[in-house]
Amino acid sequence: MPDKLTALEFSLHDVIGDKPLTPDNVDLPTLRGFLFEVETLIKGNVDGASLDESHVRIEEGSVKVVTFVLALLAASVEADVAKLDQTGDLDAIQPKRAEVIEIWQNRAHRNPNRSYSLSTVRNKRTINVSKSSQLQHEGEKAWVSVEKYLTGKIVNIGGKQNPNVHLVLTDSGATVQVSATAQQLGAEKENLLYKEMAIQVQAEQHLRTKSLRNLSLIRFVPQTNIVDEQALAQLWKKGREAWRDVKSAAGWVDALRGNT
Numbered sequence: 001m002p003d004k005l006t007a008l009e010f011s012l013h014d015v016i017g018d019k020p021l022t023p024d025n026v027d028l029p030t031l032r033g034f035l036f037e038v039e040t041l042i043k044g045n046v047d048g049a050s051l052d053e054s055h056v057r058i059e060e061g062s063v064k065v066v067t068f069v070l071a072l073l074a075a076s077v078e079a080d081v082a083k084l085d086q087t088g089d090l091d092a093i094q095p096k097r098a099e100v101i102e103i104w105q106n107r108a109h110r111n112p113n114r115s116y117s118l119s120t121v122r123n124k125r126t127i128n129v130s131k132s133s134q135l136q137h138e139g140e141k142a143w144v145s146v147e148k149y150l151t152g153k154i155v156n157i158g159g160k161q162n163p164n165v166h167l168v169l170t171d172s173g174a175t176v177q178v179s180a181t182a183q184q185l186g187a188e189k190e191n192l193l194y195k196e197m198a199i200q201v202q203a204e205q206h207l208r209t210k211s212l213r214n215l216s217l218i219r220f221v222p223q224t225n226i227v228d229e230q231a232l233a234q235l236w237k238k239g240r241e242a243w244r245d246v247k248s249a250a251g252w253v254d255a256l257r258g259n260t
Contacts, residue, residue, distance in 0.1 A: 005055065006074035007121040010038045013062040015113040021062045031063065037100045038065050041118065044094035046076050078120045085125050089138040098137075104129040143204040148212070149221065150176065151198045158185060165217060167199065180217040188220060197221070 012034050014021040021030075043049040055068040069077075080093035090098040104116045108130050115130040129135070155175070156166035163185055165178045178201055198221040203212045 004071050005053070005068040006071045008042065008067050008069060008074055008077055009064060009117075009119040009121060010034075010041070010067070011061050011064045011117045011119075013113075013115045013117075014111070022060060023058050023063055026063050034063065035065065037103070038067065041097050041100050042067065042069055042073060042077060044076060044080065044097045046073060046094075049073055074120070074122070078123055078125070081118060081120050081125050081127055082123070084127055084135065087138070088135050090135055091137050091139040101127070101129060101135060105133050105135055108133060142207045143213070144207060146203055146205045146212075147218065148201050148203055148205075149198055150178075150201060151196070152176075153194060153196050154192050155194065157193055165199070167197070170196070176212065176215055178215040178217050184217055184219075192220065 012021065012026075012030075014030075016025050019025065039051060042051065042054075051069060051073075053070060057066050058064065059066060076094075077097075080097055083092040084090070084101070090102060093101075108114050108116065112131045115128065117126055117128045119126040150167060150169060151171070152167040152169040154165055155168055157164075163180045163182050165180055165185075166175055167178060168175050178199065200218040200221060201215045202218055203215040205212050
């Protein structure tokens with residue numbers, strides 16, 4: 001075996017009838033599926049990953065697959081195993097690997113006899129996936145439900161199967177798609193296409209990036225150019241009362257800044 005190959009170990013544990021799963025009693029579909037998942041875990045999202053030079057053997061230990069792969073590819077697996085071992089966060093590792101680990105965890109939660117393990121021989125780290133595993137996508141915790149008012153130009157509206165509104169946002173120029181119901185859109189008496197509008201939406205917002213997803217329409221906000229003269233007069237009156245004892249606005253600002 002060439003020195004440039006590095007060992008990685010994968011184990012599948014289960015019970016068939018009342019006997020532990022072994023290489024002698026494993027059925028072909030189960031073995032074939034497990035080997036496919038092992039291959040996916042090794043390759044991950046590494047560009048150009050190839051297992052042409054790899055070696056494999058199947059051992060006892062329920063069904064234990066020992067692979068020998070190129071050192072650079074093994075190093076990628078080892079790095080992800082270390083991250084997952086430290087954080088329990090599926091978002092910390094390559095997406096294709098996370099997908100397989102999540103499939104394993106879902107199976108183990110449904111079948112208490114089923115479990116999996118992934119071991120990196122070189123740095124002796126092991127990830128065990130069983131009925132008690134709680135590996136999660138931590139990034140999902142960063143999304144919270146919000147209500148927002150968005151302003152922009154409606155460039156598309158309607159749809160037979162999935163009614164929605166496409167809004168080009170005034171502040172960023174980005175286009176967002178907002179789901180709606182046929183009843184909401186049908187209730188509007190005027191043509192809103194290519195109109196500047198404000199809409200109220202329900203959405204999920206990322207706490208760090210502030211990006212929005214899963215937007216749904218609550219209502220179109222009525223637009224009006226009519227000025228409430230009485231309300232405006234009341235605001236002017238309150239302003240005059242608040243500033244009654246201030247002789248100079250500029251002097252007041254200078255005093256706040258310590259310039260006097």
